[in-house]
Amino acid sequence: MLFPEYRPRRMRRTEALRRMIRETVLTPNDLILPLFAVHGKGVKNPIDSMPGQFQLSIEYIAEMAKEAYKLGIPAVMLFGVPKTKNALGTEAYAKDGIVQTAIRAVKNKVPEMVVITDVCMCQYTDHGHCGILEKTEVNNDATIEILANIAVSHAKSGSDMVAPSDMMDGRVGEIREALDDNSYYNIPIMSYAVKYCSAFYGPFRQAAHSAPKAGDRKSYQMDPANILEAVREASMDVEEGADIIMVKPALSYLDVISKIRDEVDLPVAAYNVSGEYAMIKAAEKLGWVDGAKITMEILTSIKRAGADMILSYSAMEAAKMMA
Ligand code: PBG
Numbered sequence: 094m095l096f097p098e099y100r101p102r103r104m105r106r107t108e109a110l111r112r113m114i115r116e117t118v119l120t121p122n123d124l125i126l127p128l129f130a131v132h133g134k135g136v137k138n139p140i141d142s143m144p145g146q147f148q149l150s151i152e153y154i155a156e157m158a159k160e161a162y163k164l165g166i167p168a169v170m171l172f173g174v175p176k177t178k179n180a181l182g183t184e185a186y187a188k189d190g191i192v193q194t195a196i197r198a199v200k201n202k203v204p205e206m207v208v209i210t211d212v213c214m215c216q217y218t219d220h221g222h223c224g225i226l227e228k229t230e231v232n233n234d235a236t237i238e239i240l241a242n243i244a245v246s247h248a249k250s251g252s253d254m255v256a257p258s259d260m261m262d263g264r265v266g267e268i269r270e271a272l273d274d275n276s277y278y279n280i281p282i283m284s285y286a287v288k289y290c291s292a293f294y295g296p297f298r299q300a301a302h303s304a305p306k307a308g309d310r311k312s313y314q315m316d317p318a319n320i321l322e323a324v325r326e327a328s329m330d331v332e333e334g335a336d337i338i339m340v341k342p343a344l345s346y347l348d349v350i351s352k353i354r355d356e357v358d359l360p361v362a363a364y365n366v367s368g369e370y371a372m373i374k375a376a377e378k379l380g381w382v383d384g385a386k387i388t389m390e391i392l393t394s395i396k397r398a399g400a401d402m403i404l405s406y407s408a409m410e411a412a413k414m415m416a
Contacts, residue, residue, distance in 0.1 A: 112363040117397040119389070121165030121415055125209065126408040129300050130154050130195035131174045142296035143367055144374040146406050148174055151195050154409050155202035157409075164412035168207035170256065170404055172301050175217055181225060182217035182239065195251035200251040209283060210247040212257040212268070213323070221305040223259040229308055237264040241271035248277040256339070258285040260313040266333035281336035283362060287323040287349060290314035293342045293368030294340055300367065324356050331357055340400075342366040344391060347398040354399025361390050363400035365391065370406040385414060 104114050129148045137152035149157060158169050166322050172320065173191035175184040184190050192210055199208050212271070214236070215223045224236030244255040254274075257264050265284050290311050298304040315322060327338050337359055340350045341364035354361050370390070377384030388407045397401050405411065 103210055112293050115232055117393055119393050119396055119411070121408075121412040121413070122167060123392075123401070123403055124166050124408040124412060125168045125170055125402055125404045126157075126161045126166050127170040127172065127404055127406060128154050128195075129172050129174055130191050132176050132191055139167075140296070140300040142299045142371055143406060144371075144378070145410070146300065146370075148300065151198040153206050154195050155198040158199045158206050158208075159203045161409060161412070162203045162206045162221060164416060165410065166408055167411050168209055168254075168402075169199065170209045170211060171199070171252075172211050173216060174301055178217055178219040180219055182214035185214055185217040186239070187249075187332050188246070190246070193246060196247065196250040196252050199243045207253045208251065209254040209256050210252040212247065212255050213259045214239065214243075215259075215303040215305070219304055220307070221229050222308070223310065223313060224261055231261070231313055233261050233263070236261050237267040241267045244268045245271050245277070247274060248275065248280045250278070254281045254283055254336075256285060257285040258288065258341075260285065260288050260310075260315070262329075263333070265330045265335050269334035282328040282334065283337040283339060284335035285341055285364070286327045286330040286335060287340045287346075287353060288314055288336045289317045289342065289346065290343075291317060291342050291366070291368070293345070293366045294401075295368050296371040297367035312326045317345070320352055323353060327353050327357050331359060335359065337362050337402075339364060339404075341398070342369060342397075343395045343403070344369045347394065350395065350398040350400050360401040361399055362404065363395050363398070365395060365403055365405040365407070368404065373407075385410070389414060 104110050131148040133150045138148040140146045175191050213223050220226050222231050224231035337360045339362040343365045344365040350363050373384050373387050376382040
């Protein structure tokens, strides 16, 4: 079909025609809201690098979760900012740890909400690495045992799904086994399977106080230049028992999302990370872009690339726009 017989503009003439042929439709069901829990009462600390986002004490976390659920968002992802840190990150699996407390608060207030918990050590270690440090190296096999403890402690506190974000080898299998040994057969694992070593995490590290004190994460997070390796990482996690495969970040990795969508038959999640959010907010503040429109365009593009669900700091804003 060639011009003038075929005219693509025919089907773009009116809003109703455009709606009829729209291929990707974003809904609040697609969104997961990340939240940062801190100790204390009545705490609502704005995060400078992420305008509109806060470190919240647990009563506010529960309230925010309730509001999100009312807007149609089915899940939250909880991160904790602990009071104390040490070399082994023991606060990450403390019974009264910040995430454990936040899980109970959310489940109490909105039992229907899916509570997903980030399983990692970097917020809890004094050196800021995602595992146990030996000199300058993170010890893989010692770390995955601790990650399994963290996952079980989250499940014990009522978490509905655990999401390991450390990028150690073999952690999905180790966590699956530990959950099963403790009879948590029904707790799924959302694996940060394809997580790149990205500068887009900068604002998050300010929010969660989780930047490494020395060195970087290049020996465990992936090289942004690689995509075949993404397929290997995802396939390993599928075999180890992952229930959802995540790609992170999202915006500079739409090709990876699309590739993973083609290669695996599990649901695919994409993490629209802190730096992606911060860039919109900064440009919006300068009056250079329409933040609301850009937000919807970005979220739609991530879904179009193949993501079945999107973790985004814009989740509330976007859900309100869809209401
Ligand atoms: C912890 C973790 C990070 C993010 C999610 N979990 C930071 C990191 O790996 O340094 C980043 C999220 C974001 O930037 O929004 N390992």
